[in-house]
Amino acid sequence: MTINIVTVGKIKEDYINRGIAEFSKRLLKYCNLNIIEVAHENIPKNSTGQADMVKSKEGKRILARIPDNSYKIVLDVKGKPMTSKGLASSIQNLQVQGWSNITFIIGGSLGLSEKVLNEADYQLSLSHMTFTHQMIRLILLEQIYRAFKIIAGEPYHK
Template sequence: MKVVLLSLGKTDEDFYVQAMDIFRKRLSHYLPFDLEFVPDVKNTKNLSEKEQKNLEGEAMLSRIQQGDYVVLLDDKGKQYSSVEFSRYIEKKSHSVPKRLVFVVGGPYGFPDEVYRRANEKLSLSRMTFTHQMVRLVFVEQLYRAMTILNGEPYHHE
């Protein structure tokens, strides 16, 4: 199984890029992992919130393949502790044949078409984070999950 984090827009801040690169490299020892970026929608000043959300959704859906298991990172999704998330990843590794795709939405969330395509929703926190922070938190938690599953000392209880 390959894990993909699909996100709108690129990461601009160097410190986020550097931190994500550290965790991406560490993750490569455990499983195939990719960060995929959908370009930001242009000329958003001329678009309504709904139009922008729909264009972002179309771009995201174009990157999702048939057979992908899609998990939206959504504030209304299920929340897990780090240990519970590691068990979640372990279960998915036995049931998802190709790609487990986690999706970070745009500033207005996901349009209905993306919700309909999703298999489930997961929340990283009840708090609101920037999209760049969500990417970093997710990659770190995925790495943490892998170390938990492998009995390594990165995670302490």
Template sequence: MMIKLLAIGKTDSTHLQELISEYEQRLKHYIKFELDIIPDIKNVKNLSEVQQKEKEGEAILKRLQPTDVLVLLDEHGKQHTSIEFSNYLQKKMNAGIKRMVIVIGGPYGFSEEIYQKAQGKLSLSKMTFSHQMVRLFIVEQIYRAFTILKNEPYHHQ
């Protein structure tokens, strides 16, 4: 299985980008992983929230393949412990999924079309985090999940 993380907008913080890159490199020992950044939508001041979500949705759809399993990071998604998340990924791999695409949406969430196409929603917390921080958290949790699956000492009970 390959995991693709899609995110709207670039990371402004070089410190965060360095940490994200570190976990991306670590992940390569376990799985094919790709971080794909969708450029910020231009002229958002002239767009309503719905229009902005629709434009972001169009950009997301352009990056999907017909066989992709689409999972949204969403505040109303299912929350997992790290061990539960590792089991979730293992089940996806056992199901023979070729590519799972995890999407971090824009500031207003996702368009209806994206919600309809999604096969799952995950939540990292009930708290609100910046979209830039979420990138680091999800990449680290994917890495942690694979160390759990391999019984490596990164994760402690």
């Protein structure tokens, strides 16, 4: 199984990068992992009404980097919530259905364009709370790791 994470922008915070590196390393036992970063679009000062333009430009970059034949899951605050066991079950069901490539998509600070949202096979909300898109990358990796541990029937906490 290949898990792709297509995300806008780079992570600058060292503590987040360390967490991402740790969960990326742990996931190697369960899947191939690709983290694909696309450039963020600078938000113009006095950007009233320009949010759609920014999301559109970032969206084009995102869509260009999604691997072919990939099941697309966008992370969006308006998406459907899921438990950790639900995510594990969903990944396992996708495998049974023949999907060997799942792509999770994380937008920039303004979110995702309508085009990206419409291209998704599933819209997922990780929480009703708001997190930075940098934090979401770490939280998502931890949840994917937890899902594979659940699928394998392995304990998570030692």
